[in-house]
Amino acid sequence: MGIDIPFIWVAFKEIAKAIPLTLMLAIVPIIFGFFIGLAVTLIREYRVKGLYSIANGYVSFFRGTPAIMHIMLIYFGIPLLLDRIFASLNISFQTSSIPIIVFVLFALSLTAGAYLAEIIRSGISSVAKGQMEAAHSIGMSTYQAMTRILFPQALAASIPNLTNISVGFLHLTSIAFLVSQKELTGTANIVASSNLKFLEAFIAAGIIYWGLSIIIEGISHLIEKRVREYSKGGVA
Amino acid sequence: MGKVFDPSLILEFIPTLLKYLGVTLEILAVSILFGVLIGIGAAIPKLFNIPVLKQLVTIYISFIRGTPIIIQLFLVYYGLPALLALIHIDITRMDAFFFVIITYSISNGAIFAEIFRGAINAVEFGQTEAAYSIGMTPFHNFTRIVFPQAIRVAFPNIANTVIGSLKDTSLAFTIGIMDMMGRGETLIASSAHALEVYIALSVIYYVVVLILEKGFRLFEKYTNRYQGTEASVA
Numbered sequence: 001m002g003i004d005i006p007f008i009w010v011a012f013k014e015i016a017k018a019i020p021l022t023l024m025l026a027i028v029p030i031i032f033g034f035f036i037g038l039a040v041t042l043i044r045e046y047r048v049k050g051l052y053s054i055a056n057g058y059v060s061f062f063r064g065t066p067a068i069m070h071i072m073l074i075y076f077g078i079p080l081l082l083d084r085i086f087a088s089l090n091i092s093f094q095t096s097s098i099p100i101i102v103f104v105l106f107a108l109s110l111t112a113g114a115y116l117a118e119i120i121r122s123g124i125s126s127v128a129k130g131q132m133e134a135a136h137s138i139g140m141s142t143y144q145a146m147t148r149i150l151f152p153q154a155l156a157a158s159i160p161n162l163t164n165i166s167v168g169f170l171h172l173t174s175i176a177f178l179v180s181q182k183e184l185t186g187t188a189n190i191v192a193s194s195n196l197k198f199l200e201a202f203i204a205a206g207i208i209y210w211g212l213s214i215i216i217e218g219i220s221h222l223i224e225k226r227v228r229e230y231s232k233g234g235v236a
Numbered sequence: 237m238g239k240v241f242d243p244s245l246i247l248e249f250i251p252t253l254l255k256y257l258g259v260t261l262e263i264l265a266v267s268i269l270f271g272v273l274i275g276i277g278a279a280i281p282k283l284f285n286i287p288v289l290k291q292l293v294t295i296y297i298s299f300i301r302g303t304p305i306i307i308q309l310f311l312v313y314y315g316l317p318a319l320l321a322l323i324h325i326d327i328t329r330m331d332a333f334f335f336v337i338i339t340y341s342i343s344n345g346a347i348f349a350e351i352f353r354g355a356i357n358a359v360e361f362g363q364t365e366a367a368y369s370i371g372m373t374p375f376h377n378f379t380r381i382v383f384p385q386a387i388r389v390a391f392p393n394i395a396n397t398v399i400g401s402l403k404d405t406s407l408a409f410t411i412g413i414m415d416m417m418g419r420g421e422t423l424i425a426s427s428a429h430a431l432e433v434y435i436a437l438s439v440i441y442y443v444v445v446l447i448l449e450k451g452f453r454l455f456e457k458y459t460n461r462y463q464g465t466e467a468s469v470a
Contacts, residue, residue: 003318061438064399064445066406068417069438076431080241171304175407185306199314206303206311213302 004200011191011204018187019208025173025183028105030166033112040117041124055117062114067107068175074107075100075179104176108169115165123158124150156227163220167213174209184208245429249436252423257440259415263333263405267340268398274341275348282353293349300346305339305404312339313411336408340401347397355390356382388459395452399445406441416440 042048043055062070079095086093127150135145177186184205192201278296281289300308313335317328359382367377409418420437424430 060446061442064442064449065438066403066441068406069434069441072434073431073438076434080431167301174304174306177306178410185304188307198310199318202307202310202314206299206307209304209307210299210302214298 004197007195007197007200008204008207011188011195011197011201012207014191015184015187015201015204015208018182018184019212021181022170022173022183023212025101025104025108025176025181026166026169029108029112030116030169032105032109033114033116034120036109036113037116037118037120040113041120044117044121045124058110059114059117062111063118067111067172068178070111071104071107071175071179074110075103078103078106100179101176101181104179104181108172108176111172112165112169115168119158119161119165120154122161123154126157127153159220159224159227163217166216166220170212170216171209241431242429243432245427245432246436246439249420249423249429249433250440253416253419253433253436253440256414256416256419257444259413260402260405260417261444263336263340263408263413263415264398264402266337267344268401270337270341271344271348271397271401274345275352278345278349279352279356282349283356297346297349300343301350305343306407306410308343309336309339309407309411312342332411332413335411336405336413340404340408343404344397344401348394351390351393351397352386355386355393358389359385388463391452391456391459395448395456398452399448402445402448403441406437 040055040059043051048055079098082093082095086095131149131153132145135149136142140148173183174185176183177189180186182190188201188205191204192198195201278293280286281293313332316335316338317326317330320327363381363385364377367381368374372380405415406417408415409421412418414422416437420433423433427433
């Protein structure tokens with residue numbers, strides 16, 4: 001059982017075709033998750049009655065269970081729920097016609113929402129309270145103070161966390177292969193089993209993930225440098 | 237799917253799955269233990285600036301942090317036998333459990349190395365200088381001065397890594413190990429009640445994470461016990 005080095009390159013080219021799908025599976029949940037996280041943060045910040053404990057429970061549960069559970073619960077649970085609703089409304093819609101990727105995106109968005117809620121919260125709490133008071137004192141409305149003063153600073157402080165979650169979600173997409181998505185790991189698995197060269201295929205997939213992670217970290221480093229230009233801490 | 241959702245099955249599945257929680261926790265405990273050892277070993281070249289080793293460790297950490305755990309699992313599962321076959325050791329019949337332990341230990345090791353390095357660097361160098369000036373040996377300086385302060389900084393990250401690692405073990409079943417998740421998969425195959433099994437699994441994972449979080453919070457309070465008084469004096 002030797003290693004077929006040239007095959008790694010063959011597998012690499014084949015698996016690389018799955019990069020767009022993988023990136024889509026990572027980016028879409030983060031975007032949706034950002035809005036979910038924002039909503040959760042507002043609910044928790046203003047202690048909205050009724051929703052407050054739901055938001056807390058949501059964040060705690062999704063951070064406390066493996067993401068594979070979220071995918072499976074959504075994948076098996078939502079069709080069941082929808083079928084019941086459609087049956088009671090007498091609509092003949094087959095939930096089995098919904099592509100699996102929709103469930104994956106939905107589940108990962110909920111996962112991202114929980115993690116981003118915590119990131120946004122820590123970002124906001126990193127902005128000094130006086131900033132908000134100062135904005136109010138010069139006559140800004142709460143909305144203006146939030147969008148012009150609070151969020152830009154909170155976002156800048158959250159960049160390292162956002163980088164971590166971006167890389168984390170890139171890696172998280174690999175479990176989508178368990179519900180037969182043809183993303184990087186899924187494609188690697190297909191290439192591996194059709195050529196019976198498992199090690200080579202997964203080496204190729206590993207290199208691609210590694211490369212993508214390094215690129216994400218590089219981009220965030222550039223962004224951070226630019227953003228920090230205006231908000232240097234310390235004494236110098 | 238196919239069958240009607242039956243909530244009572246969730247309660248029925250939980251005891252069956254709980255019997256395999258031990259395997260999951262065993263994977264977690266052993267891989268954390270080895271992970272800490274690897275982490276210490278990998279942090280040393282970076283802390284003491286040892287050439288060559290330092291670059292190797294950097295590549296190791298970067299690779300582990302740059303690839304999903306599932307890929308690492310497959311690489312060890314398929315790669316280790318191929319690697320050892322070169323020196324004529326046959327491990328193709330080895331239990332999947334060992335591959336899982338090896339993968340998670342290597343993976344945790346990289347994360348711990350970064351945590352340890354960061355924590356030790358967070359302790360001011362003045363502390364070491366002060367320790368030397370009152371005649372402490374480097375060993376005493378580390379065990380009595382630097383380490384107790386570093387562990388305080390490192391602990392929240394260590395706790396997060398343990399919890400993250402517990403959640404990662406849910407992927408070990410992909411190479412055919414019979415942990416809680418693996419047992420869940422066989423339950424689904426035999427009962428065809430996938431949703432109930434996954435709900436039961438989620439409940440167990442969630443409760444274990446909540447217990448771990450609670451325990452870690454207590455320990456964190458303990459490691460911070462001198463911080464509070466310091467703040468009240470200031």
